[in-house]
Amino acid sequence: MRIEEHIIFEDDNIxxxxxxxxxxxxxxxxxxxxxxxxGLLKKKYDQIFIVHRLDKDTSGLIIFAKNEVAHKYFSKLFESREVEKYYIGIVNGVLPNEKGSIKESIMEHPVVAGKMVTNPRGRASHTDYEVLESFGIYSFIQLQIHTGRTHQIRVHMKWLGYPIAVDEMYGTAQPILLSAIKKKFKLGKYVEEERPILSRLALHAFKLTFTNMQGEKQTIEAPLSKDMQATLTQLRKHKG
Structure with a gap:
């Protein structure tokens, strides 16, 4: 892949x-x-510093520092929770409330490596959600995380009973199929098997807002990926 095609903002620091x-x-x-x-960024810039992370299967916005001073500054911003972090995602089901807040503590699963669970003995975790659109069997939501626990959104939405769509670990691996949302769906004459419209985790890191090194309020947004955008188009088209 060409990393240049995925860069949405850069200056001397990030x-x-x-x-x-x-x-x-x-x-x-x-x-x-x-x-x-x-690794791809190091190949381009020689030197790059990691500030925060995204899950492998989550798409969207992530920033890296380009020098040690910026790395120290932005790492401190994230650690002190001075960065507003917004995600958008598609979940299974229709939520009963348009807005809500989840404050269930999270810890590592006692048996399954790499998996997290809600548990009172875990670390304090806080996620706010807002329903943007409902489509019957799916809902399109915006989330803001106030803490940065591993798999936080995925664990909290599972706890709520509305897991992120196509989440094999915390929900179901079942992809989003047009046949599930379109009435009177029929395969093409020469098509033997239906292709999913979305076959990966339906979660996208959408927006970061922070005070930059010049003391100015800055917001960066990452456009929704083509596969999720196409899925939303189909959900809207066949709503109801």
Whole structure:
């Protein structure tokens, strides 16, 4: 992939990238640099500093620092929760309330490696949500996270009973199919099997708002990926 196609903002201090779903933020234990976003950026800039992370399967906005001073500044902003972090996603089901706040503590699963669970003994976690549109079997929502726990949104939406769509770990791996939302759906004459309109985690890091190093309020937004945009188009088209 050409990393330049995914850069949405940069200045002397940071570079903001619209990360594709399926790409690691940092190299895995096999240390394959080019299989990660940070590795691709290091190839372009020689030096890059990690400020925060996104799950592999989550698409959307992530920023990296381009020098040590910026790294220290932005790391402190994230650690002190002075960055407003917004996501958008598609969840299974229709939520009973248009807005809500989830404050369930989160900890590592006692048995399953890499999985998280809500538990009073876990770390304090806070997610706000707002329903933007409802489509019967799915809902389109905006979320703001006030803490940054691993898999926080996915765990909290599972707890609420409306997991993020196409989330194998916390919901169901069932992809979003046109046949599930379109009445009188028929396969094409020469098509043997239906292709999903969305077959990956339906979660996108949408917007960050913070005070930049010049003391100015700054907001960066990452356009919704083509697959999620196409899914929303179909959901709207066949609503009701």
């Amino acid at each position: 570079v903001a990238v619209n990360k594709p779903s399926g790409l690691l933020t940092i190299p895995d234990r096999h240390d394959n640099q080019l299989a990660s976003l940070s």
